[in-house]
Amino acid sequence: MNALRQRADRGAEVKARAPREAGHELTCVGPHRTPERSVATAIAIAEDAREAAC
Secondary structure, three states, X not given: OOHHHHHHHHHHHHHHHHHHHOOOOOXXXXXXXXXXXXHHHHHHHXXXXXXXXX
């Protein structure tokens, strides 16, 4: 892994720390996703959570 990618990965970890510590669930969907793909992933995760809660 090159140094630039390592710094970018570290930045994502730092930005995710506060919400995680506040009790929010975080899901990494990748850095090169389109907004539409990210929304589709979020919807799929929400549907899985609803099914598990029943």
